[in-house]
Amino acid sequence: MGEEEQKQQENETTRRSTSSMTAAQFLSWKRQKDADASARKAEAAQKRAEDIAAGTVQMNGRELFLHEPWVFDNNQY
Incomplete structure (x- = not known):
């Protein structure tokens, strides 16, 4: 079981080093x-x-205000 764990650790370290990315990439x-x-x-x-x-x-309210501003005119009241 110790040998298997060691292989997994080696695989992880090689995977990390091979899949690293440069800052430009x-x-x-x-x-x-x-x-x-x-x-x-x-x-x-x-x-x-x-x-x-x-x-x-x-x-929505903003779109209504931008497309039909007369709806929000309170001068009538």
Whole structure:
């Protein structure tokens, strides 16, 4: 059993050393990940804007204020 544990420890240490990442690789990966997330967010926002323009979804308060500000005009009262 001691021999088996030793092999597992050796495997873990070699796995850690071979899968390490340089700072440049990490920054490249992080930039790519952020760009992908930003693109997905922009696509979702564009789709939401199209759905609002088509009237297929209900607007929240901010969207209603931006698209129909006359609703919030209190000069009538």
